[in-house]
Each structure stands twice: as C-alpha cells, then as structure tokens.
Amino acid sequence: MIQTVTGTPYWTGAAKIPSQYSYLAEDIECEIAVVGGGIAGALCAFQLQQAGIGTVLVDTGLFGFGSTGASSSILQYDIDYDLIGLKELIGVDKAVRAYRACIRGLDEIEKITKDLGANVGFTRRDSFYYSPSECGEDAMKKEYLLRRHHDFPVEYLDNVKAADRFSFRVEAGIYSTGLAGEIDPYRFTQALISDAVSIGMRAFENTSVEVVTPDLAGISLETSTHHTIRAKRMVNATGLSAAKEARGVAQPRTTFCVVTAPVAGFEGWHNRCIIRDNGSPYIYMRTLPDDRILIGGLDSRVINANGIFARVMNTPAILQRKYDMLENKLVSMMTDIDNILIEYRFSGTSGDTGDGLPYIGSRPGYPNVLYDICCGSNGIVFAQLGADIIRDLYLGGNATDMDLFSFNRL
Numbered sequence: 071m072i073q074t075v076t077g078t079p080y081w082t083g084a085a086k087i088p089s090q091y092s093y094l095a096e097d098i099e100c101e102i103a104v105v106g107g108g109i110a111g112a113l114c115a116f117q118l119q120q121a122g123i124g125t126v127l128v129d130t131g132l133f134g135f136g137s138t139g140a141s142s143s144i145l146q147y148d149i150d151y152d153l154i155g156l157k158e159l160i161g162v163d164k165a166v167r168a169y170r171a172c173i174r175g176l177d178e179i180e181k182i183t184k185d186l187g188a189n190v191g192f193t194r195r196d197s198f199y200y201s202p203s204e205c206g207e208d209a210m211k212k213e214y215l216l217r218r219h220h221d222f223p224v225e226y227l228d229n230v231k232a233a234d235r236f237s238f239r240v241e242a243g244i245y246s247t248g249l250a251g252e253i254d255p256y257r258f259t260q261a262l263i264s265d266a267v268s269i270g271m272r273a274f275e276n277t278s279v280e281v282v283t284p285d286l287a288g289i290s291l292e293t294s295t296h297h298t299i300r301a302k303r304m305v306n307a308t309g310l311s312a313a314k315e316a317r318g319v320a321q322p323r324t325t326f327c328v329v330t331a332p333v334a335g336f337e338g339w340h341n342r343c344i345i346r347d348n349g350s351p352y353i354y355m356r357t358l359p360d361d362r363i364l365i366g367g368l369d370s371r372v373i374n375a376n377g378i379f380a381r382v383m384n385t386p387a388i389l390q391r392k393y394d395m396l397e398n399k400l401v402s403m404m405t406d407i408d409n410i411l412i413e414y415r416f417s418g419t420s421g422d423t424g425d426g427l428p429y430i431g432s433r434p435g436y437p438n439v440l441y442d443i444c445c446g447s448n449g450i451v452f453a454q455l456g457a458d459i460i461r462d463l464y465l466g467g468n469a470t471d472m473d474l475f476s477f478n479r480l
C-alpha cells in the first residue's frame with residue numbers, strides 16, 4: 071500500500087474514532103463492492119446504498135486514514151488551474167462546465183451534511199484568489215473578466231479595496247461570494263459510512279483487496295483475510311493506488327500543512343474566507359470551527375509524505391523547512407492576529423492529473439470495474455461528483471458531466 075500521510079493530521083489526531091468495523095471473516099455476495107474507505111469510497115458507497123443498491127465497503131486499514139485524513143478539506147469551485155488555464159487545456163465550454171460542476175458538488179455536499187444531521191464541521195464560505203505582486207495584476211484582471219462573463223458571482227479587488235479587507239499585501243484579487251466551503255473530512259467520511267450502514271450497507275476495515283478477477287457475470291475480490299467478495303461490479307476508490315494501477319493518470323504530489331492553536335479573533339481576514347494565492351506552488355488558508363487556522367500548500371512532486379526526497383534521500387529537515395515556511399508566511403500575512411502558535415504539522419500525498427480533473431468511470435479492458443480517482447485540491451468535491459456518476463452509471467442512466475472526467479480524454 072502507498073503511504074500517503076506523515077505526522078499527525080489535525081482531523082484524525084484530534085478526533086476519537088467514532089466507530090470501528092471488523093475485518094471480513096466470511097465469503098459474501100453483494101451488488102457492488104466499493105474498495106477504499108476514504109472520502110471517495112465513503113461518498114460513493116453512501117450514494118449507492120441510498121439508491122437501494124446492496125453495497126459492501128472495504129479498506130486495507132481504518133476508514134478515513136488515507137489522504138482524506140490529511141486533507142485541508144476546502145470545498146471550492148476554483149480548480150487547480152484557473153479558468154483561463156483550464157480553458158487553454160480543454161476549451162472554454164468544458165472549463166466553465168467543470169467550474170459549474172464543482173459548485174453543484176459543493177451544493178450537494180451541503181445538502182448531504184444537513185440530511186446526515188451529524189456535526190461534520192461544514193460551513194459555507196466566500197473565497198479570495200489573489201496575486202501578491204504587480205506582475206500578476208493583468209492576469210488576475212483577465213481571469214476576473216472571464217469569470218464575470220460566465221456569470222460567476224465575482225468581485226475584482228485592487229490593492230486599495232483589498233486593503234480594507236485584508237491585513238496582507240494584495241495587488242489584485244478575485245473575491246467570490248458563497249462558492250466555497252469547509253468541512254471536517256474525517257468526521258464526514260465516518261458519518262457517511264455510519265449512515266449507510268444504518269440502512270444495510272456492510273463495511274469492513276483491515277481488509278485489503280488483493281486479487282480482482284472479472285468474469286462474464288460479475289467480479290470476484292480475494293481479500294487479505296482469505297475470503298472472497300462476489301459482486302456484480304466493483305468501484306476502485308483506492309486513491310493513489312488506483313491512479314498508479316491506471317497507468318499513472320495522476321502523479322503523486324505532496325502538500326504540507328500546519329494548524330495553529332485557537333486564536334482570539336480574525337482581524338484582517340474578511341469573513342474568514344478561503345484564501346489562495348496565485349503562486350506556483352501556491353499557498354492557501356482556511357479557518358477551523360474551533361478558531362484555529364490551517365495554512366497549507368508548497369506542494370512538491372519530488373518529496374513524498376515521508377520526506378523522502380526524489381525517493382532516495384530521507385530528509386526530515388526538508389519537511390521541517392516546509393512547515394517553517396508556512397508558519398512564517400502565516401505570521402507575516404496575518405499581522406492583526408496575536409499569538410499564532412503552531413500545534414499540528416503534517417503532510418499528505420494526493421495525486422495530480424494533467425488537467426486538475428478527476429478520472430471517473432470505466433476503463434477500456436477492465437470489465438465490471440468503475441474507477442473513482444478523485445485527487446488534487448478539489449478531491450472532495452470531485453468525490454461527490456464521482457459518487458453521483460457511479461450511481462447513475464450503475465443504474466444504467468446518463469451521468470451528468472461524465473465526459474469531463476472520463477478515461478477517454480487520455
């Protein structure tokens with residue numbers, strides 16, 4: 071199994087494990103087996119079971135302890151590529167559709183959290199995408215005009231307007247109203263699984279799927295516990311493992327995060343909005359329900375979550391340097407917030423697809439398997455879109471926007 075997390079992430083570190091599930095101790099049959107109990111597998115299994123499809127969910131380890139447990143869990147319509155960047159890659163119609171799909175995913179997640187009735191830390195937020203330097207001003211204005219042209223609720227902030235809202239230097243930025251959110255990824259994953267189990271889903275932890283054998287009637291999964299799951303179809307929601315198996319549709323990318331102790335207030339931070347700069351690599355920030363700050367980013371493709379540099383040199387010092395850079399950046403930006411103390415430092419590896427979009431659906435040559443590879447900085451919103459698509463495909467209907475995320479675009 072690929073290791074995706076190092077350090078103690080805030081979510082899994084601070085929460086008690088709400089429910090534990092046994093390993094698979096017998097041969098079983100079901101309609102659909104979802105492999106991987108991160109947010110992608112949990113949302114997918116939840117949607118399938120809700121639709122009355124007999125579902126089994128399994129994970130090698132504990133549910134929610136993969137990339138999901140380290141996620142910054144910002145839900146947003148902005149994709150890794152800004153709208154102009156994505157337009158250049160896939161054309162304007164598809165790029166706008168991808169942005170709108172993320173808004174739909176966010177709306178659906180909000181609705182699910184209300185229906186679940188559990189405290190999963192969901193809050194709707196505004197977002198601010200900005201350039202700290204003059205050289206980004208032109209590009210930011212063009213990006214704003216394109217978003218406005220396509221009716222996204224955006225406002226352009228020049229350095230004067232921005233100074234009224236933020237304590238840090240902004241040359242130009244786009245303030246989007248109500249198109250972002252934040253959630254606790256671990257509690258959300260757990261709440262989805264617990265709800266689905268309450269309506270008949272079967273869930274097994276510490277159960278690795280080791281051999282997959284499709285045939286004309288369905289698919290057989292042999293597990294590390296020496297039992298077989300027989301299903302009509304399987305969903306591969308194993309995150310980076312699925313990406314690796316699917317011939318590298320996503321390359322590993324490590325993100326570094328620090329979380330502060332609770333702070334007394336958020337002076338100089340308008341509406342506690344989600345903040346992201348246009349750097350490469352970029353830095354982003356969100357607040358937590360207990361008044362902490364999470365700052366993350368500085369992504370690297372050559373340092374994995376263990377601080378192994380280019381898979382050769384074990385260099386914890388590199389990790390520490392990233393955490394120090396994040397802390398210094400936070401202190402230098404949030405000058406009106408006193409006593410910023412860092413309590414959690416961790417990093418996690420997710421995947422980076424060429425266009426920032428997920429890979430969802432079937433793959434030529436792999437019968438009865440549906441892939442749900444939802445990585446990158448919108449992984450959670452993509453996981454919701456993936457769950458809808460997989461449910462609709464299983465039921466034989468047309469799935470909205472599946473062309474955007476299909477393997478055919480490779």
Ligand SMILES: Cc1cc2nc3c(=O)[nH]c(=O)nc-3n(C[C@H](O)[C@H](O)[C@H](O)COP(=O)(O)OP(=O)(O)OC[C@H]3O[C@@H](n4cnc5c(N)ncnc54)[C@H](O)[C@@H]3O)c2cc1C
Pocket residue numbers: 071074105106107108109110111128129130131132133134135136137138139140141142143144145277278279280307308309310311325326327366417418419420442443444445446447448449450451
């Ligand atoms: C540091 C960091 C910050 C991020 N920030 C954001 C953010 O702000 N917003 C956002 O939307 N996304 C963010 N992401 C991305 C998002 O968190 C991920 O895309 C998402 O969590 C992926 O979920 P997943 O279920 O696909 O993968 P995972 O959570 O990794 O789950 C896969 C599961 O599959 C299991 N598994 C693997 N192989 C097998 C097997 N053979 N048999 C059984 N089980 C198996 C693993 O044990 C694991 O639990 C971030 C990611 C990281 C690492």
